[in-house]
Amino acid sequence: MNVEPVDVLAFSPHPDDADLGCGGTLAALASRGLSFGIVDLTRGEMATRGTPEIRAREAREAARILGARFRETLDLGDGGLRTDRAAELRVVEAVRRARPRVVLAPLPADRHPDHARAGRLVPEAAWYAGLAKLETELPPHRPDQVLYYATYVLVMPTFLVDVSATFATKVAALRAYRSQFHDPKSGEPETYVSSKGFFEGIEARARALGRIANVEYAEGFVSNAPPTLADPVAAFLGYEGGKRT
């Protein structure tokens, strides 16, 4: 595992959640020359379809498509994500290894309890990672901000990211999860996530968020602190159909 310092570190409760919730944004960051890594908190071993080995291969392929510098797995237990001190220290170490400026985490209000737990564990550990007296193998580091992405719940985002240019890349990354998402040729039992409707819902969600900003596709993020805009005029250009430039 070649973990290196990155601008953004995305935490994914299961392999595929970060891809699903913020894959378009991650690909957009990479295309702008920013670096990102992905940390899967579990191996997804409780999933109805696929095996941890298949899912690890799929997750590596998806990370490559999105342009991640690395993807690592902490193995904190699918279907009962551990959030005790030992688990928290694993996340602290992941933050200190990658030294990101921004951390992405699932919304604590998300539907799957592992997502909800991750939505509390990750920001708390990201903050603790900055404590000089919390000694681990690595020096302290506190990210500037934790931003939340949603995979299920509908919330009004604090801000949007236009992912029109990278939505196809996100879909290609999600298609790499052949064992999880819709595949008419799969002989495995159909689940909520593998249904055709689920995949269509991903696009519908991105289109609905895009409508707010009058762009084709967008991803939404929730932040505890409002972002500082260098140019509030530029930030809303085109919302009501005016020219974007």
Ligand SMILES: [Zn+2]
């Ligand atoms: Zn999940």
